[in-house]
Amino acid sequence: MKFYMPTRLYIDNKAVRDHGAELAALGSRAFIVTGSSSAKNGSLSDVKNALETQGVKYDIFDETEANPSVEQIMIMRDRAVKFGADFVIGIGGGSPLDAAKAAALMAANPDKTGDVLYQKCELRHLPVAAVPTTAGTGSEVTQYSILTRHEKHTKKSISHAVFPVLALDDPGYLQTLPHKTVIDTAVDTLAHLIESRLSKNHAGSIFTAEKGLELWGGCKYKIRDNKLDEQTFLQLMYASVLGGMSIAQTSTSLPHGLSYKLTYELGVAHGRACGMYLGGYVDNYPDKSLAETTVKRLGFNTTAQFKAFLTELLNEKPLDKAFALENARGLMQNKDKLKNHGFELDEEKLLEMENMYIK
Template sequence: MNDFQYLMSTKVLYGKDIIIKEAELFKKFGKKAFIVTGKSSSKKNGSLNDVVNALKKNNIEYCIFDNVEENPSLEMIDEAAQIGREENVDFIIGIGGGSPLDSSKGIGVLLKNKNANVEDLYNEPKLDSIPIIAVPTTAGTGSEVTPYAIFTNHKIKTKKNFMHRVFPKIAFLDAKYLMHTPYNVTVNTCVDALSHLVEGYLSSKANILSDAAAEKGMRLFGECIPYIKENNFTYEVRKKLLLISTLAGMVIAQSGTSLPHGMGYPLTYFHGIPHGKANGLLLKAYLEFCEDKKKVESILECIRMNNTDELGELLNEILGKENFVSEDEINEYTNSMINNKGKLKNHPYKVNREDIFKIYKESLM
């Protein structure tokens, strides 16, 4: 058994109406909160109202930045951080999917380090953040329990993980906020969670604890497949999907992601394919490429699949098959990925340019 280190520093609270029940926890973080969220979903699903009521109950002031965009850009992070400085906030509450939660981490670093600029999000040394509280309202990214944040960098025309490691202090998990999530968003995000589980399980950084979480997450995903196919998302199913997402976040917090995530970024940036769907389109070919056949078999057993063809059929059914990328574009994306050392090192075996090209071509052509 290999040596390993394990750090999971986020306090996770899971249950219905958990924010109101545990409202006093906000008091320990300061006198003024900065709520970071998207334009409308947190208003519609009730999460913003619950947070505001919890803050009012504890006489905590707050201001709201509700202009987080999908695939948040560095320019937007800079804009929000400027508002946070002007408002002199003490802590951040991120409400929403991965975009608001990731944005909160970048904003938090800039607020903690007054002389930092947005380019420093990609630079050493690693910087700390003001406290972050996470309220996920989608079940996919697991950002509520990871130290990572992904931002769109228009200068290099891709999405890129920031340099720093910022775990939220608390994650409030309440599946009631997911109840009205549209089918396509639900599917794209739960496939993102599956991709986290799979990539983390196969990563060179995987360990016995991350594997245990991955296997449990994949088994829960297998239980949900019939409901996903039937678009039958009951409250109990939503609870499972939220837990799957958080377990997947715990996995990649230790082991990171690998090839599908790195390869999926240009599909999102250049073709507008949602992040989770982009990963899912590559997943079958990736599993067929992986050398650790024992672990691949374990993945298939956990999700109740007999083989990778069956998994591919499922993903095509729920995501829709895409054939939208030319061979010239695949060559370009392959060249970019072969230089992505961070993702390549998470795969436990050597990866050649031809391997990446083959995964793209089998998935997209």
Template structure:
């Protein structure tokens, strides 16, 4: 038995916003435009969106205070602004952080009186319509219900419900051309981790998920090394954007493995890009899974022929050099935290505290 659910309408191609601009008017009467501090502007996506809203006579309010790894405080501030201005839909522009924040902001404002903590009760809450315009190619947030936020303790926490799927997503690879070299790599490796981890969880049970994962992994395997040497090549950008979307569709149905749980503290407390954090933890996690179920890993990583080949691919980008050695206190605290993460339930093998201690102690040795 398997299922497939994707309520998001996806429009893809150069100039896709202007070609399909009536969609903005179909989903509300006043927009809250949610962005980070720079990428939406630098990419041109914010200017294009505001021009369209003005042409359609759709009023809007701009909330451009979303930081990397958005905090509960930022989201609650955005929810207050949305409510005070009577906005009834959200336009999210940027990387995963603005998109994730927008989902939470929309839900908070639809359900008056709740806080960010209430998003994690497991309830199915309503949300105002969300339109997503990604400017990076990695998180797949444009086709998932997930929102990853950072609580007051600095811990990343994720939620998702059917109402927080974007109702519409616009994919225009021109908006990804202004990504830095580092962000281009980190976001693409984030997409790769989604594709691989999602299929580890799926294990071929859902044939559509398997198909999406295999295609996404193959594209990234083939295209990413070329893109890192030709970053202004729009055709290559389009391919990676497509692969990231496919990987998002994968994890929308499966979630991720313990590689994500292991990577979260590196992002939250060391400022390591999320995709890089995944890349430096995934090999150890997959090796442990392979001890329990080698065939599952062999199938999930196709077209990579072995974990060793996957490791060589990641090493070709020198990802290990991007992570510092950890203090013993960090190793102990993060191992305790990661060993209790819900991701472990979806990850075959005994990923106990000792496993994470070994993983974290191995980082920064290159």
């Protein structure tokens, strides 16, 4: 069994304010990668204050797109290099955090083109700090950076591992999230926990995934009914971190593999897209006993009950059959995701997993 997670992590109300000196100690010129919401939830001003207090200069890129593309990473790289950044801070949901990792790689290799992101080779990168403002991706404790590849019409993880050196998780930032975003991001966490626990290579993630599932299960009705309080946000943040730690060991599996086309072509939010396949995946999982034990940790008696809860929570329209079939065929070519499933698979079995959302 191997467990590897080298990120120094704080989960606290006021995590940035209390540990700002550690953030500022990462360098003398910070390149901040974020989106538009970090200015509203207080995270950006907390980071700016921490840097200013310690005399660290910074440049802010606040236009990170949802599901950032390789092309946008190159724009960030040019800005970071011009500024002379010696470390990168990602603030936001999965998109800015993943973009910060890729920008840190490219900024340390200014002579390379974006192709290098998907080449297997040794590359150094600038240190990365992560300040998440959603409880979903767990990207602050993973090595993954998932980018949009327009030339391939999909999203894909880059070939390099970039663990943040420091993660500052303040559940207070979650309080301004719209209910739909809470659902979408929480379901991303749920997919990480389940896909990791059901992965063929689950040895390194059993403890983190099982604890995360119990925490998530304790929040499930509050998520559905929008009865979110400080304690629930803290619990969700723990679950998200445990989900990230879990997939850092195992990677993700079929629901994530199927989700990318849905996000790329239909614009469905990442966690929601994963969730649309999660109920069918668990309900059709070949090891029935493991699937059942897994949903019991969430507080459901059967996999059918779990699937029904998810269907109600997401309340999505069914997809076109031709789209589902094309997606199943595409995934049959995605060896990285298939190897984690560990059971024999064909298009028909994949369609059964997709079944709940086919017209």
